[in-house]
Amino acid sequence: MTAAPESGGERRGLLPRFTLKDADTFLLADALGDIQASDDGLFTADTRILSRYEMEVAEKRPSLLGAAISQDNTLFTSHLTNRPLRALGERVIPQGVIHIERSRFLWQGALHERLRLTNFSGETATVPLKLVFEADFADIFEVQGHRRSKRGDLLEPELYADSVRLAYRGLDERLRTTQLRFSVPPVALAAHEAAFSFDLPSDGVAEMFIEIGASCDAAPSQQRFEAGLYALSQSMHERLKRGGSLSSSGRLFNEWIDQSRSDLALLTTVLPTGPYPDAGIPWFATQFGRDAIITALQTLWLNPALAAGVLRFLARTQAHEESAFRDAEPGKIMHEMRRGEMALLREVPFGQYYGGVDTTPLFVMLAGAYEERSGDLQLVDEIWEHLLAAVGWIERRLDRSATGFLDYARGTESGLANQGWKDSHDSIFHADGRLPRGPIAVVEVQGYAYAALLSMATLADRRGKSDQSRAWRERAERLAASIEGRFWIEEMKFYAIALDGEGQPCKVRASNPGHLLFCGVPGRQRALLVAQQLLSAGFRTGWGIRTLAEGQARYNPMSYHNGAVWPHDSALCAAGIARYFGSARVAPLLSELFQAANQFGMRLPELFCGFDRRAGQGPTPYPVACLPQAWASGAVFMLLQACLGVRIDGRRREVHADHPSLPGGLESLSVVDLSVGDATVALMFKRVDEDVVVVPERVSDSHAHILVHCN
Numbered sequence: 001m002t003a004a005p006e007s008g009g010e011r012r013g014l015l016p017r018f019t020l021k022d023a024d025t026f027l028l029a030d031a032l033g034d035i036q037a038s039d040d041g042l043f044t045a046d047t048r049i050l051s052r053y054e055m056e057v058a059e060k061r062p063s064l065l066g067a068a069i070s071q072d073n074t075l076f077t078s079h080l081t082n083r084p085l086r087a088l089g090e091r092v093i094p095q096g097v098i099h100i101e102r103s104r105f106l107w108q109g110a111l112h113e114r115l116r117l118t119n120f121s122g123e124t125a126t127v128p129l130k131l132v133f134e135a136d137f138a139d140i141f142e143v144q145g146h147r148r149s150k151r152g153d154l155l156e157p158e159l160y161a162d163s164v165r166l167a168y169r170g171l172d173e174r175l176r177t178t179q180l181r182f183s184v185p186p187v188a189l190a191a192h193e194a195a196f197s198f199d200l201p202s203d204g205v206a207e208m209f210i211e212i213g214a215s216c217d218a219a220p221s222q223q224r225f226e227a228g229l230y231a232l233s234q235s236m237h238e239r240l241k242r243g244g245s246l247s248s249s250g251r252l253f254n255e256w257i258d259q260s261r262s263d264l265a266l267l268t269t270v271l272p273t274g275p276y277p278d279a280g281i282p283w284f285a286t287q288f289g290r291d292a293i294i295t296a297l298q299t300l301w302l303n304p305a306l307a308a309g310v311l312r313f314l315a316r317t318q319a320h321e322e323s324a325f326r327d328a329e330p331g332k333i334m335h336e337m338r339r340g341e342m343a344l345l346r347e348v349p350f351g352q353y354y355g356g357v358d359t360t361p362l363f364v365m366l367a368g369a370y371e372e373r374s375g376d377l378q379l380v381d382e383i384w385e386h387l388l389a390a391v392g393w394i395e396r397r398l399d400r401s402a403t404g405f406l407d408y409a410r411g412t413e414s415g416l417a418n419q420g421w422k423d424s425h426d427s428i429f430h431a432d433g434r435l436p437r438g439p440i441a442v443v444e445v446q447g448y449a450y451a452a453l454l455s456m457a458t459l460a461d462r463r464g465k466s467d468q469s470r471a472w473r474e475r476a477e478r479l480a481a482s483i484e485g486r487f488w489i490e491e492m493k494f495y496a497i498a499l500d501g502e503g504q505p506c507k508v509r510a511s512n513p514g515h516l517l518f519c520g521v522p523g524r525q526r527a528l529l530v531a532q533q534l535l536s537a538g539f540r541t542g543w544g545i546r547t548l549a550e551g552q553a554r555y556n557p558m559s560y561h562n563g564a565v566w567p568h569d570s571a572l573c574a575a576g577i578a579r580y581f582g583s584a585r586v587a588p589l590l591s592e593l594f595q596a597a598n599q600f601g602m603r604l605p606e607l608f609c610g611f612d613r614r615a616g617q618g619p620t621p622y623p624v625a626c627l628p629q630a631w632a633s634g635a636v637f638m639l640l641q642a643c644l645g646v647r648i649d650g651r652r653r654e655v656h657a658d659h660p661s662l663p664g665g666l667e668s669l670s671v672v673d674l675s676v677g678d679a680t681v682a683l684m685f686k687r688v689d690e691d692v693v694v695v696p697e698r699v700s701d702s703h704a705h706i707l708v709h710c711n
Helices: 140-144 222-241 251-267 289-299 304-316 359-374 377-382 384-400 443-462 466-486 513-519 524-534 567-581 587-599 635-644
Strands: 017-022 025-030 041-044 047-050 052-057 063-069 076-081 098-107 110-119 125-134 163-169 175-182 188-190 193-200 205-213 245-248 268-271 274-277 646-649 654-657 668-676 679-688 691-699 707-710
Touching (some): 017 098, 047 140, 047 175, 052 098, 098 222, 110 125, 110 193, 110 222, 125 163, 175 193, 205 222, 222 251, 251 587, 251 635, 274 289, 274 304, 289 304, 289 359, 304 359, 304 377, 359 646, 377 384, 384 443, 384 466, 443 466, 443 513, 567 635, 654 679, 691 707
Parallel strands (some): 654 707
Antiparallel strands (some): 017 025, 025 041, 041 047, 063 076, 098 110, 110 205, 125 193, 163 175, 175 205, 268 274, 646 654, 668 679
């Protein structure tokens, strides 16, 4: 993932932002419904097609009463009221008597908005209303702060009786347009504003409908608004139905589960290859390889269909040729895909970019985990050649590496300097803070490579390819021995974060070795030493696990990768610890992340600052974190799986729950519609004295033989 900008745009006031998304279109606006900050806007295909959109009532911004988005993330509603108005004659209509309800949703690439004005003043009121708008057609990278030496041309706006068309011809010669259409013709229309006037008797109501998009062919109306909202709600309902669902004895905990599920549904687009989660809004509202794979791993036990869609899409976009500019090599799996002007002009390499060293082994890992979980051999057969190409790239890279590990070095200066999940320029360093010379081998990627080789060995075994299986298994064991020999730092009782190009270890205590536990590389004694440190005060904030321990060079709890808390990282560390030491060790981490979610309105952001927890204070937000973010939303499901000790073998039609635990405050948790082979089961986890037991409650097929085993 390309690192987020260091600081956000300037905003007037402290109004919160609200997000809407549909397919590759998303909107960021404030609680008034206005777009007035430098990084807000209506975006489609990585281009901002509306950069300003403000409503004024009698030349003043209305007062905010309240704003919210529906539980299913489809409909934004803001309740506003007037400041004092001049009435007929010289009487003044006092403030707070005109109610303005501003409702909107995104559907099929357009913003659909309804303004409803109600007069509670007891006398007739004339309400002048103005909409001010602009479209800068900025590329998403420009919005993030990239400066371009030259831009295309903004064309003269085209004005019609009930609409306006804004346009931009880019340096790529593509014409990008924005059309605003109104159900009520403006009394005055200019290039960047539309004025309206509503005469409202006492208790009178007036409505206006607006549509804004790259192209709006039909006139907005109540019928179109209601039909679009119904279609969107049905689409979201179908997305929310997919996979197993969870419900606990805790009302607030259920809110976290439901919000996380809704956010994943919001971010997921159904592509020709199946469902695929965009990484996050606003900076990463597109397809990323690493983020999608980890999100699929987090939710695999509940919804294997998401993993299937991710695997098919990434197989289809696999690299087939070398490109230093795109950091592409045959067999590599895509890191990032962009569709904006700068990507099309190759001003940035991210049009289809492969600069992620971990995405390829994670792809193979996901294929192995998917087949075990689902029992579906057909998908792996379908992408088998892609898996061979991926593992072929891994092995070639291992063979030509000076250190013998899966390392990275960008092909050109425009690529990412660091190509693991911590991809900030300064996220990998030596103990004294020096930045290492490459190629760099980060520790968690070696764990992914080990797990990928084992996955291929298992998949080959099932297909009668015993020679290939044996070779991959032996290579995995050799790699594990090398990891233990080169990355383990005895004086630290911990693993180095990386080896530099000369094979020297970066002796830094970071969260990365928690991923090594997730992959099962260390022996039990070293795993215990790592787990103890990850759960110690140096890493643990009381809200989760820091990316970097206190006291390390470059430690900064306000930094992107050097001390902040990333929920997905904490979840992977928790899953790794549970793999060795059971669920009881990680149930407190689940409680901490739940309490953090509670402070963030039940929606965990991409990351937050890594300050220690203090009484009466919540976690400190990171100012430009994506919200929602797919793998932050998926963290609760990986944490719950770790706590419940759940493992599902779809081929054998078995559900295992190894010494399950529940976080403090929960007495029970139910899982329904959990697919096991071609049947579904319902399970209830209940606290009984000091233990948690699992009780099978229902199997969809009375003839299905499903083994539920609880240790």
